[in-house]
Each structure stands twice: as structure tokens, then as C-alpha cells.
Amino acid sequence: MQPTIYLIPRWGGKIHSDWYDWFGAEIMERYGFSVIVLDMPNWNQPDVDATIxxxxxxxxxxxxxxYFIGHSVGCQAVIQYLMARLEQDKSFEIGGILLVAAWFMVDKPWETIEPWMANKGFNYRALAERVKFTKVVLSDNDPYTSNYAENQKLWVDRLGASVTVYPQRAHFNSKIEPGVVEGFAEMIG
Structure with missing residues (x-):
């Protein structure tokens, strides 16, 4: 059976932004899998409740x-969606999540991003038990999360994630991002 792979874009991202087309083509060529890139509502000012x-x-x-792939705020959308699913069905299981330029906090939060960071009451341990594998891909020079070491620690502590920090990848906004494909390969084993 073929896996179902969903990709949720970054803040303001569209289905053809950044590396999404390239990634989909790479995954099709290497594995024969299709990637569904979701067109998100009002993604220039994403609202947590509307997104969930x-x-x-x-x-x-x-x-x-x-499998879920999130990019930046898309990572938070994945986590919050799965938390909502967990409230509905405590026994669901998924193959994995790949979180690119993931964060729990940003250096200089703005008003509309603050609700995305208000996730302290989440039962991350319960979620980690429902997800077979969690992979996080970070950069050592992300302009939104300069303390990548603390960010990495939070993903490991909260979700038991496997984290790779790439040098000089900023916020992973290039048309080609090999680290994302490497993360996917690790996730699907």
C-alpha cells in the first residue's frame, strides 16, 4: 500500500512555494510516492482554530x-492538528512527521504568531506515543530562531524527535533543500 503524505506550507506559503515542487518530484522519482501539498486558508495571517x-x-x-511534513508554522499546524485528533481518538497512529524549520518559540514574536506559541498545556508524551517517528530539520542560522540548540532540545525533550541541524540553511526557503529529502528518507526508514 502507498503512504499518504501531506505537506503544510510555511506562513504565507502556497502549494508551489520554496522547495515543495522539487520535494514532490524527488519523492515521486525515488519512492513512487505522491505528496499532497495543502492549500491553507488565509495563510498570510493563519489562525490556529481555523487551521485546525x-x-x-x-x-x-x-x-x-x-505522514505529515510541516514547514515553519506548518509544523505547529501539524502538531496542533494531531493534538485535536488525539482528543477525538486516543488510539490513532501515524507513520511519522517531518518538521522543517520547526520552532516552539521565535526570537521576536509578532501579535499573530503568539497564539501559535501558546501550546504549553499539550500532552506531548501522549502524542509521541501515537507517532512512529518524528524528524526535525533545523538550520544554525534561522533568522526566526537563533537559539537552534535550545530549539533542538525542546523537540527532543517534548516529542523524542530525531533532530538534524544543517549549516547555513536559514529558514529552508530555497527551491532545492536536500536536507528535507534526507529527513524524509530517515523518517520512512
Missing amino acids: QHLLNQISYVDKLT
């Missing part, structure tokens, strides 16, 4: 062959 509801409406079924 949109994802719950778009993705009604997940299983061990379901």
Missing part, C-alpha cells in the same frame, strides 16, 4: 501509512 478545523475537515482518516 480546516485540517480536520480535509484529513478525516489517518493510519500508520500517513
